[in-house]
Amino acid sequence: MDFIIKELKSVNNPRSIHGIYPYRGKIAALDAEQILSQMPKGSIVLDPFCGSGTIVYEGLKYGLHTIGVDANPIAVTLSNGKIHIPLSFQEVKDEVDNLINKANALSEVPTAADYPTSLFHEKSLDEIMRMSVFYDEMSDYVKACFLGTIALTARGCNDYKWTSSTVGKNIEPKRYIPFYEKLQLKVKKHFLPIANDSTVYYEDSRNLDKIIKPNSVDFIFSSPPYFDCLDYTAYYARIIYDILGYERIQIRSRLIQNFENYKEDMKKVLDKLHKVLKPGGQVIFVVGDKKIHGKVINGAEYFQAISPFKRYSIMERSYSGTSSKVFDAINKTERKEQIVIWTK
Numbered sequence: 001m002d003f004i005i006k007e008l009k010s011v012n013n014p015r016s017i018h019g020i021y022p023y024r025g026k027i028a029a030l031d032a033e034q035i036l037s038q039m040p041k042g043s044i045v046l047d048p049f050c051g052s053g054t055i056v057y058e059g060l061k062y063g064l065h066t067i068g069v070d071a072n073p074i075a076v077t078l079s080n081g082k083i084h085i086p087l088s089f090q091e092v093k094d095e096v097d098n099l100i101n102k103a104n105a106l107s108e109v110p111t112a113a114d115y116p117t118s119l120f121h122e123k124s125l126d127e128i129m130r131m132s133v134f135y136d137e138m139s140d141y142v143k144a145c146f147l148g149t150i151a152l153t154a155r156g157c158n159d160y161k162w163t164s165s166t167v168g169k170n171i172e173p174k175r176y177i178p179f180y181e182k183l184q185l186k187v188k189k190h191f192l193p194i195a196n197d198s199t200v201y202y203e204d205s206r207n208l209d210k211i212i213k214p215n216s217v218d219f220i221f222s223s224p225p226y227f228d229c230l231d232y233t234a235y236y237a238r239i240i241y242d243i244l245g246y247e248r249i250q251i252r253s254r255l256i257q258n259f260e261n262y263k264e265d266m267k268k269v270l271d272k273l274h275k276v277l278k279p280g281g282q283v284i285f286v287v288g289d290k291k292i293h294g295k296v297i298n299g300a301e302y303f304q305a306i307s308p309f310k311r312y313s314i315m316e317r318s319y320s321g322t323s324s325k326v327f328d329a330i331n332k333t334e335r336k337e338q339i340v341i342w343t344k
């Protein structure tokens, strides 16, 4: 007898705060948790390249006081959004409903730049531009959801055909995505308030000593930027900078991600990390093998060579079930991820 499917229940991805926005190079929450859960409660944990705030948020679940720093304004907005969620959903709902009313009532809508104009359905972009007028007055959580909904809508307008490597590809005809409705759904989906014991700074980590006192941090835990692949100002970020009127080139020039200066810049950060860490404190850097000009560089060895820390250990693991694994299969490479631990 033929097999007949009688019923198909809809499936949902688990509710996670980190799905708020597709930030590039996010560390897996479970990987972060494995390490954070082993730190003594009450410890002060700094992530000097906090990105979308995975470590900052997950650390709170384990009673840690977390500090995040990033020089990309989108990263800071997302991190702040995750740690500043109001306790009452009604408050968020009212805020968003009010924003939609005000956006709809605008008689003049700001003109969008050419790049977003080429990517969105006209009607979806009109809703985004209307709402962007009120960006500065949004609460942190709604701001983060606003950015996430822009990314989602951009992908939707292009028929959901963008993959992580084809973001920005022009797919015609554009599909209308109701932006306001998507925002309403997003604020509901990621509404996972957590007791806040974090501070997030918009700063260049080479200047860390401007914001963090010497000998004040118990742990530093981070997945640092690398020199060969990810541009944190590209993809969805580029669309958002254009909508909010941020200068992409200026932001990019402050980020460590160029091969030429990488060693020198990272050395500056490591020296600052050494300064702010308490004696006996530890730095945990999630790094990995990188292929440069056909040669595989061991991330841990690379970092060890520029580190001011004398005491260190390295743990290594293979990728499994990640996009890195897929990358390796396609490129016939076999890279590993290393965790470097330095002790002051």
Ligand SMILES: C[S@@+](CC[C@H](N)C(=O)[O-])C[C@H]1O[C@@H](n2cnc3c(N)ncnc32)[C@H](O)[C@@H]1O
Pocket (backbone or CB within 6 Å): 023, 024, 025, 026, 027, 028, 048, 049, 050, 051, 052, 053, 054, 055, 069, 070, 071, 072, 075, 203, 204, 205, 206, 222, 223, 224, 225, 226, 232, 254, 255, 256, 257
């Ligand atoms: C691998 S990502 C971190 C991702 C993060 N763990 C997460 O889960 O979202 C590296 C981050 O370093 C930031 N970055 C690059 N140069 C920086 C600098 N000079 N100061 C502070 N942050 C910087 C980038 O903006 C990016 O967010």
